Amino acid sequence: MEPLAYRMRPTTIDDVIGQNHLVGDKGIIRRMVNARRLSSMILYGPPGTGKTSIARAIAGSTDAKFRQLNAVTNTKKDMQIVAEEAKMSGQVILLLDEIHRLDKARQDFLLPHLENGHIILIGATTSNPYHAINPAIRSRTQIFELQPLTPSDIRQAIERAIHDKDHGFGDRAINIDEQAMEHFVQAAGGDIRASLNALELAVLSAEEPVHITRQDAEDCLQKSSFNFDKDGDFHYDVMSAFQKSIRGSDVDAALHYLARLIEGGDLPTIARRLLVISFEDIGLASPQAASRTLTAIEAAERLGFPEARIPLAQAVIELCLSPKSNSGITAIDAALSDVRKGRSGEIPKHLKDGHYAGAKDLGNATGYLYPHNYPGGHVKQQYLPDNLQKARYYSPKDTSKSEAQFKQVYDNIKKE
Incomplete structure (x- = not known):
């Protein structure tokens, strides 16, 4: 006997549970079914939210022939069989699970059948189709997002x-x-x-x-059926919420999302994101936070789960409660923006390779002033190209004593 979950799958659109924005009285999929004007679509969302059920319900509500394949396990030959059946019957609804795994050969085979309407493709995936699915398929389908069930x-x-x-x-x-x-x-x-x-x-x-x-x-049901797919869109939503909670200094929210990531067991991704946060969001406001975060990550990697949760939690708490500064990332992004717009300019002659050699001994003979020969290790001279002499990329924050000191030095140099 089939499993209960299989037996209880809806046979018509009226039997679908949840997803009212798609199959409710005014839902777009219901309107398509009622009008008998089906078009190919991609359904994406967390596992167990009804992607397969909706596909079967559409077929049951329209009396259309229904076939189900998987982009991971089924071959081009399997698709050819479906295509032949579609030619004979006029139309077949094809549910293609894991559609983001579809390779170019099978994709090229499907495209003409989608265009002539013989195959109504319903692709199912947990991955964001805007990132994971080939544009040629996307352009021929409607994309519908399924929400987690209540x-x-x-x-x-x-x-x-x-x-x-x-x-x-x-x-x-x-x-x-x-x-x-x-x-x-x-x-x-x-x-x-x-x-x-x-x-x-x-x-x-x-x-x-x-x-x-x-x-x-x-x-x-010994533990929560935690929806976690490291290649899926839901995973990236959790990662985004994790970083934004740390940036917003909400310790409890950050620990909650850390717990969800720990349940997913993806330690390398957690480690990478924490290290990024320590530089991107805390940055120069607390320069030592990055090195302490790295120490915590190395300890977590050496310990492995479940003990790894301890140094990870400590790193998250420190990052949440540290002063914040994004001056580092905004500075380099501003410089990159100029470079990508073609604003690069000629490098001053005294900075070019070859003029530096022996500069300490030659002093001003080359035009380059060796800073270590001057009080305080600084001397005023041109470093930026002529057309960028007034460019200012670094904008110091005043959120901590550390960066306030950097700001004082920076301002003094710029005033000269």
């Missing part, structure tokens, strides 16, 4: 499975405690598949009459 959506799915006599457990007397239901709902993390798999395990492993307690629910 706890009420998960509860609706569980209750439907309990009472459905044809596909669920409606033919059995099942008593489920409210605390058990709450655990299935909350710990599923918005993943209907995970909640239904846990419910099925609880029911099939129970003695008659079936009574599911909170402990049973915890045994069958």
Whole structure:
């Protein structure tokens, strides 16, 4: 017998749970189905949010032939079989999972069939299609984002499975405690598949009459079904929220997102982002924060999880509560902007290679003034090209004593 999650998949658009912005009364996919004017589309979102279910529901609501392939495991020959069937029947809805893994050969084969309308492609992916999918496919499809399902959506799915006599457990007397239901709902993390798999395990492993307690629910769904795909769009959203929380000095929010990243187990990505943050957002306001962050990262890498969480947490807390300055990144970006616009100019002759050799001994003979020969290790002379002499890239912050000292030196030099 098929798993419960498979049996409970919707057969029509009316059976789909959640995603009202797409399949609700005014949703664009519902309007397409009602008008019998289907077009190829890409559905992207976290696992278990209904991408496959919506594809099957579209087929069920239109009586169209439905085929399902996977871009990782199915070959061009498999697609040719679907294409031949589409020619004979007039139209086939093809659900292509992991569409971001589609190579050029299979893509080139599909394109003409999409253009003539014989194949209605529904691509499913957890990756952002604007980043991961070839433009040739994107230009021939509508792109729809699926939202994480709400706890009420998960509860609706569980209750439907309990009472459905044809596909669920409606033919059995099942008593489920409210605390058990709450655990299935909350710990599923918005993943209907995970909640239904846990419910099925609880029911099939129970003695008659079936009574599911909170402990049973915890045994069958022992940890949150945390949606984490290091190549998926959701992962980058968490990383973005992580950095922005540190930048905003919200320790609790930053630790929350760190915990989600730790659950994903991707230590190299966490380490890289922390090191970037230490330079980009704390920067010259606390120059030693970067070296301490690197020390914490090296300790985490040596320890591995779960102990690695300790130095990582300490680094996050310090970065959150450190003074902030983005003067380093804004300075180099301003300089890069000039260079990319062609504002480079001729290098002053006294700075060119060859004039430096022996400058300490020759003094002013070459036109280059050797700073170490002057009080304070500084002497006024031209360094920027003629057309950029007034350029100012570094704009010091006053968020810390460290950068205030840099600002004082910088201002004094510029005044000369």
